Amino acid sequence: MSQLSSTATSDELADKSTLELAQLLAQKCAIGHKDWHRLKANRKAQANQHITAALVYLQTSQTEEALAHLHQAIGWLDHSISAPPCPTHGNH
Secondary structure, three states, rough: OOOOOOOOOHHHHHHHOOHHHHHHHHHHHHOOOHHHHOOOOOOOHHHHHHHHHOOOOHHHOHHHHHHHHHHHHHHHOOOOOOOOOOOOOOOO
């Protein structure tokens, strides 16, 4: 794990709610549009994205959504799912 940045001290993080921390982590692990092609088949990145999304849903008592994301993460990790086709190239 990486060290905390100088802008986010332990005290600042301690003041945040569990939901806020989960949201920050989900934002950090989300695969952005610019990185989609590079990371679409990266199983660790895909699993991270789904696990952190599941944490957010769990904190907001949306257990079915949390479970769906956890199943997706498991699929990436056990190789039972693969990268979807590119959304911008699919229907041309």
